[in-house]
Each structure stands twice: as C-alpha cells, then as structure tokens.
Amino acid sequence: MKIASFNINGIKARIGQLTAWLSEAQPDVVVLQEIKTVDEGFPAELIEDLGWKVWTHGQKSWNGVAVLSRLPVEEIRRGLPGDDADEQARYIEAVVMGDRHAVTVAGLYLPNGNPAPGPKYDYKLAWMDRLRQRGAELLATEQPVVMLGDYNVIPEPRDAARPENWVDDALFLPESRAAFRRIVNQGWTDAIRVTDPHATRGPFTFWDYQRQAWERDNGIRIDHLLLSPQAADLMRGAGIDRDQRAGVKPSDHVPVWVDLAA
C-alpha cells in the first residue's frame, strides 16, 4: 500500500499537476493539504474518473484537506478532536483496507504559526498538543497507522539548507521542535529520516517561491510521514518526489510517500 502526502497549494490551480503525478507515481492512498476550497469547489469528478474515491474537508480560500483512495475505505473522520470551537479544516482520517492489513491514515495540515510569538503561534502549539493526544489514541490501537502531512516543523538544523535563516520562525523555534519531538517520541518512526539516518543535509520537501529558492536548492523538510510501530514493521520504502518541484506552475511542496506491505 503506497501512501502519499502532497501539499497541493490550491487544488484548482494544481489539478493538472495532481492527475499527472497520480498516474506517474501510482499511489494507493493520497492525503492533500491546502486545497483552498469548499467541498463543492473540489474537482472530485476529474479524479473519480481516474478510478479514485474522494473525501474532502474543505474551507473557503484557506487550508482544507482531502483523502483520495483506490482501495476500500471503511471510516472517514473530519477535524482534529480536542477543540469544538476550531473552525479550521486541517485534519482528515481514514481507515484503508489493504489485502493483508487495515491501515489508519491521518492526513494533517499543521498550522504555520507565524508570526511568533502571537495568537497564531499559540494556536499552532495548542494544535500540536491536540495532535499528540490523538496520536496517543491511535498508537493505543496497536495497529498500522500513518500520520502524515504538512507538519510545518523543521525538526533539526540538517532539515534546512540554511538553518540560520529560520531561527526566529515558527517552523523552527525550539518550542515547535520540542512539540514535534514529543509526538515522535511517543513511538513514531519518521519514515523519510530512517531511509538515510545519518544524512547531514536534507532531503527537502519545500522550496519557497521567492528568491529562487528552488534554483538554489534552498529548501526545508516540513512534510513528514510518522509510522506507528506496526506500520514501521511493514515499511518497504519511502521517498520524496523531488522532480515535482520543477516544471510549470508547481506547488511549493513536493509529494512524500511510504510503501507498506499492507
């Protein structure tokens, strides 16, 4: 079961890139972030015509997440538990049926948090605490779980081409990194990192549109795939589709994926 995450940065602007990548990469399950539309504005038919089922959790203009699956899905949950007043569409969860295992796939778009300090940063840290609580519940199932998406956290200096540029940024502040570490340390495996544990630079998943960041490979790694122990035991491989950042009108993020023997 190949499971991927892609921050698409506006589905209406990126439907062509998405469908081309789907046929090229051949994932079985995809979570999307920043669809930037209400559910009715999502071009589901174009994707359904390619053999997918589509579930969206949309919002006007900002945020918004979705699940695409070519495998049967048993349950869908929209919204991160823990705050009924939270209006932002940043979380969607699916139980996907593989041939051998059911896999819980939690797609997330963690708040950016800038400027920090401030209310947006407080919201980010509170959201991360809610994610940690949901993560504990999912780990307690002792089943294969993949919690993946745009975490908006640079975990370590080697995850940025120029870490010195990020020291005051909500993506790299010590509190953000500590909150991410606290989640990982519950027992999750960082699928991309374990494919090359001793890398000293990168790999990256995001390059800003500004200042020729892509041309200069001035990237950061903020899209992550966290695996429960039962999912990590099934891992066959993981990767980053870096070439998706080239070409005409790309997203500023690229897809990340993990393949499970599920």
Add this chain to the structure above:
DNA sequence: ATGGTCGCCGAGCGA
C-alpha cells in the same frame, strides 16, 4: 531593512 512570489478571488491575507 526591504522586498521578493504565489493562490485565494477580485482587496489584501496567508504562506
């Protein structure tokens, strides 16, 4: 220190 680029939609915000 500033501005640099996108996508949302049709001005300015969020990233």
